[in-house]
Amino acid sequence: xxxxxxxxxxxxxxxxxxxxxxxxxxxxxxxxxxxxxxxxxxxxxxxxxxxxxxxxxxxxxxxxxxxxxxxxxxxxxxxxxxxxxxxxxxxxxxxxxxxxxxxxxxxxxxxxxxxxxxxxxxxxxxxxxxxxxxxxxxxxxxxxxxxxxxxxxxxxxxxxxxxxxxxxxxxxxxxxxxxxxxxxxxxxxxxxxxxxxxxxxxxxxxxxxxxxxxxxxxxxxxxxxxxxxxxxxxxxxxxxxxxxxxxxxxxxxxxxxxxxxxxxxx
Numbered sequence: 570x571x572x573x574x575x576x577x578x579x580x581x582x583x584x585x586x587x588x589x590x591x592x593x594x595x596x597x598x599x600x601x602x603x604x605x606x607x608x609x610x611x612x613x614x615x616x617x618x619x620x621x622x623x624x625x626x627x628x629x630x631x632x633x634x635x636x637x638x639x640x641x642x643x644x645x646x647x648x649x650x651x652x653x654x655x656x657x658x659x660x661x662x663x664x665x666x667x668x669x670x671x672x673x674x675x676x677x678x679x680x681x682x683x684x685x686x687x688x689x690x691x692x693x694x695x696x697x698x699x700x701x702x703x704x705x706x707x708x709x710x711x712x713x714x715x716x717x718x719x720x721x722x723x724x725x726x727x728x729x730x731x732x733x734x735x736x737x738x739x740x741x742x743x744x745x746x747x748x749x750x751x752x753x754x755x756x757x758x759x760x761x762x763x764x765x766x767x768x769x770x771x772x773x774x775x776x777x778x779x780x781x782x783x784x785x786x787x788x789x790x791x792x793x794x795x796x797x798x799x800x801x802x803x804x805x806x807x808x809x810x811x812x813x814x815x816x817x818x819x820x821x822x823x824x825x826x827x828x829x830x831x832x833x834x835x
Contacts, residue, residue, distance in 0.1 A: 603645040606668045607636030608661055609679035613652035617806050617817030628653035633820040635827035657683045658720040662727045669731035676737040677831055681775055684720055685712040691816050695808060699757050706763040713771050718778055725782035738834055739779040739786045741772040743793035750799025787834045792826040
């Protein structure tokens with residue numbers, strides 16, 4: 570091949586690659602290089618969304634949960650989905666962090682609700698008096714403010730130690746209720762307001778501890794606004810059968826709520 574022909578081909582190749590880069594074609598999406606690990610509790614595993622993988626057992630990891638949806642859309646170089654129903658900060662640390670490595674580049678996690686007795690709070694509020702409900706909520710709020718920060722610090726420190734180069738996204742929890750909404754039965758407005766306030770306090774503590782760890786906190790409150798219980802278009806299950814689905818996101822809550830909140834910062 571003559572020098573002039575080689576020069577021509579080199580020019581064409583350069584122009585083609587430049588155009589492809591402008592169009593976003595020269596390189597795959599950044600996510601394609603990510604080694605992604607999804608940690609956390611039932612809000613990350615996808616309880617309530619259905620379509621659970623057979624190998625996840627009682628952890629109930631769903632193909633409709635936001636980690637699976639994000640991985641399917643972004644084709645990361647590797648994807649480890651180890652979130653598990655019922656997980657606490659302690660059980661995430663002891664049972665899930667083996668999925669992390671120095672090569673991990675992206676991590677998502679939800680944890681904290683089970684540490685303060687989320688399930689017991691809702692059971693108390695559904696089955697007992699307003700006074701007992703508010704008292705139980707206040708106890709949970711006290712735990713959020715006193716003991717949870719240290720537990721989150723420990724978990725986040727363990728995540729950073731295992732995955733020192735990873736971009737870590739901590740996702741929060743939705744407010745459960747639309748106040749003055751369409752519900753004509755069930756909990757009182759006082760109970761609903763107390764539960765919403767507890768969620769706000771929990772998210773605030775998680776956001777602060779995430780920032781202290783150098784992690785990114787992503788709230789889902791905005792995404793779920795207009796889709797709370799009593800909104801008329803709820804993305805959350807109310808008291809349901811099977812009972813484990815109660816107060817968890819439906820499939821649309823994962824795709825319309827958690828996925829955009831994660832995608833915006835991943």
